[in-house]
Amino acid sequence: VAREREQRRLVILGCGGFIGSHLLDRFLAGDEYSVEGWDRSARRLSPHLGHGDFTFHQGSIADAGAELTRAIEQADAVINLAAICNPAAYNTQPLDVIHANLFDVYPVVQACAASGTWLVHFSSSEVYGRTIASYLPSGGYDDPRLYEFEEQTSPLIMGPVSNQRWTYACAKQMTERLIYAHHKEDGMPFTIVRPLNFFGPRMDHLPGRDGVGTPRVLASFAAALMDRRPLMLVDGGSARRTITSIHDAVDAVELMLGQPGQSQSEFFNIGNPDNELTVARLAEMMRNTFATVTGDDSYRDHPMEHISGTSFYGEGYEDCDRRMPNIDRATLMLGWSPKRSVEEILLETVEEYVSSEAARPDTAAHVD
Ligand code: UDP
Secondary structure, three states, rough: HHHHHHEEEEEEEOOOOOOHHHHHHOOOOOEEEEEEEEEEOOOOOOOOOOOOEEEEOOOOOOOOOOHHHHHHHHHHEEEOOOOOOOOHHHHHHHHHHHHHHHOOHHHHHHHHHHHHHHEEEOOOHHEEEOHHHOOOOOOOOHHHHEEEEEEOOOOOEEEOOHHHHHHHHHHHHHHHHHHHHHHHOOOOOOEEEEEOEEEEEOOOOOOOOOOOOOOOOOHHHHHHHHHHHEEEEEEEHHOEEOOOEEHHHHHHHHHHHHHHHOOOEEEEOOOOOHHHHHHHHHHHHHHHHHHHHHHHHHEEEOOEEOOOOOHHOOOOOOOOOOOEOOOOHHHHHHHHOOOHHHHHHHHHHHHHHHHHHHHHHHHHHHHO
């Protein structure tokens, strides 16, 4: 059948995560792609499980064995999203973090190298570590060359080994280096994606509802607001992040897959330089967004507390001060530019948090 001949085959590892589930929404909506996916959890996958172009394997990529090797051999591209990518784990479960982000991924890299399959690997903006500016006694934030991240020229700066916060950044960097080495030595086609704080519906677990432990900042704030607990501002909430809509991010991946000649052998920052804010400002915006979405104005004065990074995350935590991407490469090579504002992103995300909270019978009382 013509349709089947033209379909491109994707393998998506970590297809049930936040980013993976949004990629499935996009790729399974049309008939250009068929997808074979792996994930430990099917929690976000219910809309796709019966889809004729989707084959799902539940389990870790570490246990996928010959089935995964066969899928990689048959694929036009492999998108790797399998990872542990929650800062609360970096210094508390360092071995799990190193294994999930380096050793478990290596067989995938080897299989892609052996079969010459294009590997689109989701790395992290954490590979850049901290900015040069953060190490200068007087700061250096008035000179973008001292803080802006550019794929091919910025140094990758990490703190000491005893600050285990860097296990993630270091494992991600080593995986990038393995991929690049296989590209150079075996000609393996690759694309490295470095995401900068993708936000959107279904992001992270909400503690006490659909998971345990501290999630990343957006879900931490959402859960605290729903539970009427104070928002915790780590080290005063002075760290800066740039917020990228998951939909803008999915646009970028679609453009990459559609233009292999433009995206192979490239490293791409996928981020939104126009959406920079401090974590303290994010906390304020989350309070206001909750008030808007629920109609409950008391959220606008919801309490906030300051806490040190060590008290919040435990020993060995160290923060990335600022993450400002240079996205010229993605704009030039892919024709991509992010479009959605922080207000828009938070509104959409909080609407989803609040409506799924209301739909949960045992916790419905948390939202008025
Ligand atoms: N953070 C915070 N309160 C929280 C959770 C996180 O102030 O309840 C801070 C954290 O210290 C960091 C920023 O928010 O400066 C972003 O953290 P996140 O967990 O989202 O991941 P990151 O962007 O560091 O990868």
